[in-house]
Amino acid sequence: MNSGHQGHPRREEYQKLRAQGVSRREAAEQVGVHRRTAKDWDYGVRKTSNGRIYPDGRRVNYTTGTVTISTVIIKTPVSLKSLEKKLHPRFLSLSERERIRDLHVAGQSLRAIGRALGRSASTISRELRANSGVAGYHPYAAQRAAVARRPRPKESKLLRESPLRSFVRDGLRRRWSPEQICNALVKVHPDDQSMRVSVETIYQALYLQARGGLKREVQTAIRTGRTRRKPRRDPGRRTPRFNDPMVMISSRPAEVEDRAVPGHWEGDLIIGANGRSAIATLVERATRYTVLVHLPGSSHDAIAVRDGLVRTVQALPQHLRGSLTWDQGTEMARHKQFTTATGMPVYFCDPASPWQRGSNENTNGLLRQYFPKGTDLSLHGPEDLELVAQELNGRPRKTLDWDTPAERLRDLLAV
Structure with a gap:
């Protein structure tokens, strides 16, 4: 037991009681000191005007909020959660540090x-050099110092000009998503580990730029146009608007559901400013190939949609005219006439169930990059729609193992 500093008038009496086998609590009560003070006496901890000095060389300064071990300064507090966090095996654990202390004291060499x-x-040399003070190497102090040193600001890979940053920038200009860019890097540079970046790193770079005043540039790079993350919310319920006899999606053949057979399409409208213009969108379920249907002027009623869809579908090869899945919008009131003209049955989704035609919903979200909400869609002619469709069909898609829809459709047509 360490006798330590003898400044307190009752400390000597306390130490005699402890030497006689009296418990710490009883000895503290007999001499009239707090149990924390008694514990400090037992462990040789010395109090100062603004902190404590421990036998292992640690100096705790409660005024500045620091712990100093020789030349090592630990920013406090280091939380218990941080100390107990399970780390990758490449980091030294507390038990390994205890063993280093024991073997080092026993005179074992570094090897x-x-x-x-x-x-x-x-590794052993760096550990001893970084965490040894005037009182030697102490594993618990070393563990706290290592935990305190671990958090640090890291410079983003995309902060400075580099081939990686140029690749990411070019991908964003081509309206690729961060996930598409990350996987394209692996395909284009399979052996170059320096050409790697996470999806989160790209998003963080974009959102940080937005906070730095580049809102306009970020809105062109992020399809939603948001400058910060937004939590997902359940869509609100809609009142069904289509009451004519329909064949519901529950009657759709299984071959359509599992996407095993190409030629089955999903469709919908994207609406322009004040509901006065629209573009019809078709997405093939197996390949995600997109076709945009021009609706002249401001008309997108049932007759205009029927005529536009018939004209587009009749241009498709016969083996790609399987079926069409649509929501319950009134623009499909002439669905029976469409089926008669094309031979394609139409299946309708359940109310408030856009996920039942998820490929088309996703595609419509991508198209809003080209046709923002609140704009006049009648300004875009057939040539404009064809150009947008080509660009969209040229994007690598995760669901296609990073092939493009155009490549998948080309393979189908070559059969």
């Missing part, structure tokens, strides 16, 4: 300690 722990001698 011998490394062999005992399955670590390199340089």
Whole structure:
């Protein structure tokens, strides 16, 4: 037991009681000191005007909020959660640090300690050099110092000009998503690990730019146009608007559901400003190939939609005219006439169930990059729609193992 500093008038009496086998609590009560003070006496901790000095060389300064071990300064507090966090095996654990202390005190060489722990001698050398103070190496103090040093600001890979940043920038200009860019990097540079970046790193770079005043540039790079993350919410219920006899999606053949057979399409309208213009969109379920249907002027009633869809579908090869899935919008009131003209049955989704035609919903979200909400869609002619469709069909898609819809459709047509 460490006798330590003798400044307190009752400390000597306390130490005599402890030497006689009296418990810490009883001895503290007999001499009239707090149990925390008694514990400090037992462990040789010395109090100062603004902190404590521990036998392992740690100096806790409660005024500045720091812990100093020789030349090592630990920013406090280090939370218990941080100390107990399970780390990757490449980091030294507390038990390994305890063993380093024991073997080092026993006079073992750095190489011998490394062999005992399955670590390199340089790891042991760095550990002892970084965490040894005037009182030697203490594993618990070393663990706290290591935890305190671990958090640090890291410079983003995209902060400085580099081939990686140029690739990401070019992808964003082509309206690729961060996920498409990350996977394209792997395909284009399979052996170059420097050409790797996470999806989150790209998003963080974009959102940080937005906070730095580049809102306009970010809105062109992020399809939603948002400058910060937004939590997902359940869509609100809609009142059904289509009451004519329909064949519901529950009657759709299984071959359509599992996307095993090409030629089955999903469709919908994207609406322009004040509901006065629209573009019909068709997405093939197996390949995600997109076709945009021009609706002249401001008309997108049932007759205009029927005529536009018939004209478009009749231009498709016969084996790609399987079926069409649509929501319950009134623009499909002439669905029977469409089926008669094309031979394609139409299946209708349940109310408030856009996920039942998810490929088309996703595609319509992508198209809003080209045709923002609140704009006049009648300004875009057939040539404009064809150009947008070509660009969209040229994007690599995760669901297609990063092939493009155009490549998948080309393979189908070549059969």
